[in-house]
Amino acid sequence: MANNEELFKKIISHAKEYGFVFPSSEIYDGLSAVYDYGPFGVELKNNIKEYWWKSMVYFHENIVGLDSAIFMHPAIWKASGHVDAFNDPMIDNKDSKKRYRADVLVEDHLQKIEDKIQKEVVKARQRFGETFDEAMYRTTNPRVKEYQDKIDAVKTRFYASLGNNDLTDVKAIIEELGIVCPVSGTKNWTEVRQFNLMFSTQMGSVNETSDTNVVYLRPETAQGIFVNFLNVQKSARMKLPFGIAQIGKAFRNEIVARQFLFRMREFEQMEMQYFVKPGEELQWFEYWKKARMKWHLSLGIPAEKYRFHDHEKLAHYANAATDIEFDFPIGFKELEGIHSRTDFDLSAHQQFSGKKLQYYDQETNEGFVPYVVETSIGLDRTFLAVLSNAYREEKLDDGSERVVLGIPAILAPIKVAILPLIKKDGLPEKAREIMDLLKMNYRCYYEEKDTIGRRYRRMDALGTPYCITIDHQTLEDDMVTIRDRDTMLQERVPVSKIGDLVREKFSH
RNA sequence: GCGGUAGUAGCUCAGUUGGUAGAGCAUCAGCUUCCCAAGCUGAGGGUCGUGGGUCCGAAUCCCAUUUACCGCUCCA
Numbered sequence: 001m002a003n004n005e006e007l008f009k010k011i012i013s014h015a016k017e018y019g020f021v022f023p024s025s026e027i028y029d030g031l032s033a034v035y036d037y038g039p040f041g042v043e044l045k046n047n048i049k050e051y052w053w054k055s056m057v058y059f060h061e062n063i064v065g066l067d068s069a070i071f072m073h074p075a076i077w078k079a080s081g082h083v084d085a086f087n088d089p090m091i092d093n094k095d096s097k098k099r100y101r102a103d104v105l106v107e108d109h110l111q112k113i114e115d116k117i118q119k120e121v122v123k124a125r126q127r128f129g130e131t132f133d134e135a136m137y138r139t140t141n142p143r144v145k146e147y148q149d150k151i152d153a154v155k156t157r158f159y160a161s162l163g164n165n166d167l168t169d170v171k172a173i174i175e176e177l178g179i180v181c182p183v184s185g186t187k188n189w190t191e192v193r194q195f196n197l198m199f200s201t202q203m204g205s206v207n208e209t210s211d212t213n214v215v216y217l218r219p220e221t222a223q224g225i226f227v228n229f230l231n232v233q234k235s236a237r238m239k240l241p242f243g244i245a246q247i248g249k250a251f252r253n254e255i256v257a258r259q260f261l262f263r264m265r266e267f268e269q270m271e272m273q274y275f276v277k278p279g280e281e282l283q284w285f286e287y288w289k290k291a292r293m294k295w296h297l298s299l300g301i302p303a304e305k306y307r308f309h310d311h312e313k314l315a316h317y318a319n320a321a322t323d324i325e326f327d328f329p330i331g332f333k334e335l336e337g338i339h340s341r342t343d344f345d346l347s348a349h350q351q352f353s354g355k356k357l358q359y360y361d362q363e364t365n366e367g368f369v370p371y372v373v374e375t376s377i378g379l380d381r382t383f384l385a386v387l388s389n390a391y392r393e394e395k396l397d398d399g400s401e402r403v404v405l406g407i408p409a410i411l412a413p414i415k416v417a418i419l420p421l422i423k424k425d426g427l428p429e430k431a432r433e434i435m436d437l438l439k440m441n442y443r444c445y446y447e448e449k450d451t452i453g454r455r456y457r458r459m460d461a462l463g464t465p466y467c468i469t470i471d472h473q474t475l476e477d478d479m480v481t482i483r484d485r486d487t488m489l490q491e492r493v494p495v496s497k498i499g500d501l502v503r504e505k506f507s508h
Numbered sequence: 509g510c511g512g513u514a515g516u517a518g519c520u521c522a523g524u525u526g527g528u529a530g531a532g533c534a535u536c537a538g539c540u541u542c543c544c545a546a547g548c549u550g551a552g553g554g555u556c557g558u559g560g561g562u563c564c565g566a567a568u569c570c571c572a573u574u575u576a577c578c579g580c581u582c583c584a
Contacts, residue, residue: 402545
């Protein structure tokens with residue numbers, strides 16, 4: 001385990017040192033759990049996107065793409081359940097480290113006081129019999145009145161503060177009431193905080209803060225697909241079953257966001273929602289489970305790095321769900337989710353929008369709300385999976401060491417490095433000619449500084465699969481050497497064959 | 509969010525009981541070099557995470573804050 005922590009740290013610093021990933025806003029001390037992709041990181045990330053997009057959209061005639069906006073109508077998040085799901089004021093006791101809902105804490109306490117009053121009332125009723133006037137009693141008996149006043153004073157203020165989101169006052173009320181933690185028995189509380197996983201902002205006039213102007217940064221890309229279901233189906237003339245694929249940013253205000261790219265507050269998803277006839281969803285669920293695993297394995301990452309984790313407790317919207325987990329240096333963690341979401345989302349939007357979201361089946365002459373099978377993969381997590389799987393330190397036969405990123409060739413940020421053995425005698429000019437042959441189709445990297453060995457090591461550290469070296473002999477026989485990143489073997493080939501050779505190397 | 513640990517150059521670190529910052533590698537310029545890092549010469553780069561405080565004087569002591577890591581907690 002300790003070894004893996006070390007490895008994880010090495011990967012993080014390698015990612016920074018070689019221009020893959022930087023902490024966000026670093027010169028201002030950084031911003032927690034936000035990261036920027038550097039010159040080589042963005043290439044790798046784009047390659048992952050392209051590889052996924054092609055496998056989904058290009059390889060399936062019945063899957064089409066979409067790029068919906070990050071801002072969406074606030075009612076969408078009511079319909080999806082995101083607004084209500086996570087909207088409670090919370091408070092922690094510092095001694096017991098237990099977390100409570102602040103409103104529940106206060107209400108429970110008020111209830112306890114009310115219970116005390118009730119006890120007195122019961123006693124009094126026994127004493128006074130039929131003539132007992134409870135309302136009168138509550139306002140006249142000194143002890144009961146004290147309790148009652150306490151409740152009355154706090155109750156109105158409490159609900160007003162809750163309604164106004166005045167969390168400071170909620171905290172003040174907890175302190176004034178002298179509420180103690182049931183576990184630790186102390187009053188050592190943190191501030192009251194509103195936990196809402198959605199980031200919000202206002203649309204329109206900045207001064208207007210009324211609820212109607214609030215818009216959220218989407219916490220998932222899926223809803224953009226659902227609300228466009230009919231637009232896509234009709235405009236692209238899709239028939240069930242069919243899918244809509246989308247790559248895009250999503251935002252979640254995680255309470256604890258940590259572990260490098262694994263849990264970020266701003267992240268990117270690659271999602272595909274597959275619309276099917278009701279009753280067929282589970283067979284499609286199985287289909288996509290297999291298909292997605294196949295995609296992962298096609299990257300050449302060993303199968304033992306992956307596993308399925310079937311959900312036993314299903315979310316409110318699903319009738320089957322599994323995760324594809326990856327063996328990160330921090331352990332097996334979720335990389336992709338495959339969920340059978342039933343008709344939950346489309347039905348909810350149908351209800352909230354008042355618009356029909358049905359598919360009309362020409363064969364049976366009936367309309368119905370399709371069921372949905374979702375595949376949702378974290379782009380940043382895939383990036384991290386590829387990077388951490390690729391990182392290795394090797395001891396070579398001559399006793400020296402090298403750090404290599406064994407990134408699958410098709411995803412590598414730099415495909416080919418062009419290296420003149422020395423930087424004179426016309427070698428750089430020849431190298432540029434070769435670069436011109438390749439740079440239209442492959443991300444190339446030209447380098448003439450330093451000894452050839454050092455340049456090879458630098459390319460290894462970036463994960464460049466092939467280095468083409470130009471030497472004096474090249475000027476005579478028009479042959480270059482191609483050096484393989486993983487085997488470090490070299491072969492000598494004619495310049496005229498380079499195009500074909502490189503194409504062949506990247507074709508699988 | 510709570511608790512613990514840490515933050516000195518791009519990286520890895522040194523900095524003695526407080527006395528105005530150093531090494532190696534890396535980077536850049538030039539030389540040298542005909543295939544697997546660490547050849548030669550020179551140069552640039554740090555208000556020691558940030559903000560306050562104590563002191564004649566703070567990288568060093570105190571407080572706050574921020575970021576990262578570890579543990580707990582949370583994860584519709």
